[in-house]
Amino acid sequence: MIRAGDTIENPVTGERLVFKQTSAETDGEYVLFECFVQPSGFVAAAHVHPFQQERFQIIEGTVTFKLDGQELEAAPGDCILVPPGMRHKFWNAGDTEVRFACEVRPALQFEQLIETMFSLADDGKTNRKGMPNPLRLAVIARAHFDDVRLPFPPAWMQWVGLALGAPIGRLFGYRATYGIAEERSTRETVPA
Numbered sequence: 001m002i003r004a005g006d007t008i009e010n011p012v013t014g015e016r017l018v019f020k021q022t023s024a025e026t027d028g029e030y031v032l033f034e035c036f037v038q039p040s041g042f043v044a045a046a047h048v049h050p051f052q053q054e055r056f057q058i059i060e061g062t063v064t065f066k067l068d069g070q071e072l073e074a075a076p077g078d079c080i081l082v083p084p085g086m087r088h089k090f091w092n093a094g095d096t097e098v099r100f101a102c103e104v105r106p107a108l109q110f111e112q113l114i115e116t117m118f119s120l121a122d123d124g125k126t127n128r129k130g131m132p133n134p135l136r137l138a139v140i141a142r143a144h145f146d147d148v149r150l151p152f153p154p155a156w157m158q159w160v161g162l163a164l165g166a167p168i169g170r171l172f173g174y175r176a177t178y179g180i181a182e183e184r185s186t187r188e189t190v191p192a
Contacts, residue, residue, distance in 0.1 A: 119179025
């Protein structure tokens with residue numbers, strides 16, 4: 001469980017998150033964290049949050065965003081609001097670390113999803129883009145379908161694919177969460 005003050009890192013994507021307010025503290029209204037992105041660091045994939053809004057407040061450095069196909073650079077003082085359903089991704093194209101505050105509203109299961117994805121990367125269980133193997137991803141994505149989706153194919157098509165792939169992934173021993181203290185202490189014995 002993520003708590004205010006906790007820091008998690010993704011060595012593959014070059015992101016480090018420091019949590020300021022958690023869903024437990026805000027009764028699920030939002031989660032607030034600072035994100036530090038190393039040069040050439042990036043969010044794992046273009047995605048949409050069907051029911052969540054993200055607000056990025058740039059503090060240091062320049063962050064490049066791609067929002068519904070349009071690229072823009074955000075500098076200190078800029079605020080980028082990503083409404084539910086908007087395709088987006090970001091990366092650090094500069095030579096210095098960037099820092100921004102990010103608020104995700106409502107929180108839903110965002111913290112659990114981020115902890116899972118960052119922990120998998122930290123344990124070497126993702127590819128160079130920060131994504132786990134397709135069967136593990138199907139299990140995670142089905143459990144977090146209200147938190148995050150791919151921008152394509154259509155949501156109904158993704159749901160059908162996940163409904164088929166997730167049970168197979170579970171047969172291989174994959175679970176929707178990874179990195180939570182009790183699960184990491186037992187360490188998985190299934191292939192990455």
